[in-house]
Structures are given as C-alpha cells and as structure tokens.
Amino acid sequence: MESGQMIAEAIDRLVKERGTNPRAVALAAGMSPTGVRDIITRKTKNPTFANLLKISEVLDVEVGAIIGNAEPTRPTIAVAGKVGAGAQVPLFDAYEKGDGPQVECPPGLSPHGVVAVEVEGDSMEPVYSAGDLLFYTRDSHEGVPADVIGHRCVCEDADGMGWVKQVKPGDEPGLFHLISLNPGATTMWNVRLRWAARVRLHWPADLARKK
Template sequence: MQGNVSAKPTIAIAGKVGAGAHVPVFDAYEKGDGPQVECPPGLSYNGVVAVEVEGDSMEPVFSAGDLLFYTRDTHDGVPDDVIGHRCVVEDASGMGWVKQVKLGSEPGLFNLISLNPSADNMHDVKLNWAARVRLHWPAELARKT
C-alpha cells in the first residue's frame, strides 16, 4: 500500500553553546535560516530550540557535538524552577553556556557548575536568562537536515 510520506517536523539549531569553551551567544543564524534537526520522538517542536555543545566541561553527561533542546518560558531572567538543574544560559557578557545553575552569594548572581571534575566552575555570574535542558541527544542520533 502506497501513501504520501509527510516530511518530519524539524527544529532549528540556533548555534553552539559552551561547555568550557567560550562561545558567543548562540543565536548565530537568522530565525529559521540555520541548520535543522529532525524533531525527536515525543518532543513537541513548538517553541523548542536546539543548540550544539562545544567543549568538555559537562562530560560525561554532555559531549562536544551533542544537541540540547530547550524552551525559554521567559525572554529575560532566571526562573526559580531552573535552580539546581542543567540549563542553557546566556551570561551578561553575551556568552552562551550549558551548566548546572545554582544560587550565587547574593540575589541576581549565580554559580555555573561543570559536571566534569577537571573543569572550572564559574561563581557569582550575572545571567540574562536561563532555560532548563528538556532533552539531550547524543551527536550520533541527531539527524540534521
């Protein structure tokens, strides 16, 4: 039996995010103009953005080339529900990171924790925004289009 095969929905890859590497904010492409990845099963593609990991500070959980999917519930600020979780963040200097976010020494400052014990943590960092990683896809599973 033959039928029409519909194209699978895709999610834009906004750019790269640093896991130890210093990566400028990852909105490297005009909206919808950059590479795309097939939407992973079970994940809605509405409002979801993907970024590619660069660096090894989040090993062994996230490796260079892996894709992280997230949704920003707010365009500015750090929601309370992201504290203690692995997040995609933008710091006040415009750098993009993937780190575990913890409260800093005073309100408005955050500690960015690396999972790799040989990597450096960042303390008392001002963040423009933070969003929890919703899904992690190892590089070998990602189907870029």
C-alpha cells in the first residue's frame, strides 16, 4: 500500500475512534474546514508534514501513528502567488493557512515564517528568470524597513501589484525607485510601496519540487 493511502486510512480510523469528525479535527488543527476530509478522500495526495503534525496533536497521538513507516515528508513552504520582474502581476495571498500550492523547503532554510513567490517576467535576468522561486520573510505586515533598502526585494505597490526589484530611496519620503537588473528593462521611479521584504533565497525553476 502506498504511503498516501496508509496516512489517509490511519487518520480516518483515528477520527472515528475519537468519536469526532474530519471538519472538527481540521478546524482544531487550524486548517481549512475540508483539509482533513481532503486527506482522507485522497483529494490531497501529499499532505504536508506540518499539517500531519497538527492533526496528530488534535487526535492526541504521536505523528508516527499517522505516518507509520511511510517515508517522512520534507517540510514545505506555501507559494503565495507571483511577482513581476517586468510583468505586471497582482500579488496576493490567495491560499489561507497553507492550503494552496506548496514547495519543498530548500535544504538549510527553516520553513517557519517563510513564504515563496514565483517570478514572472524577465527584467531581473540573468539573476532571476521566469518560473524561479523566491523565498522571503515579512518582519512587519506593512511598511518598508530601512534594512531592505539597496537589496533585492519582493514588494507590493499601492495598487496591489507584486514585484521583485532592487529597492532604492525615491525623490521624496515614502517613495522608492524599483531597479531592474536587466539593462534593457525599465526602472520604476518614485513608487509608493505597501511593504517590501528582502529575498532570502533564490531557487531556479528546475530545482523546485512543487506539491
């Protein structure tokens, strides 16, 4: 029996033994209402280790009771959306509580508090290419911290567009120049940003293992 089926059957059995239901377990685990049911019905074929750990805590068992002898799942990081490197792309956290697309956490990077976005466009060539993944951490929900100035950042402008650019001070307080690395691309002058966060890690598209 494949590991995904074993995990699904183990969770289904434990939910029934506890006299509860998948929705209640999912909500208690901080997942979407259908999160546990989707694992049991195999709609979610590769549940993240983080979610399995939360489910095991709600069911009051060791996570080993769920994964058994299945190969441990590498931690994953949520892919929040796309950022434009020249292309105009709305940036949004479309998937709540890790229910959307996931990518395996790169070796050496902790998954805690880290978000991934996919590059679209070519203004950051040859450093970042379309389809590459960028990992970042937002220290604050709003604002542009002083320590990101001069660095390559994931950022969101006042119109809700997401960008990956080098952020430099603008001509007035509260405005920023967004610099492209591709000499042929256009720099964005005096842009008002909602937030900016430094790129912590860049993963080329051919290395990313999406779930």
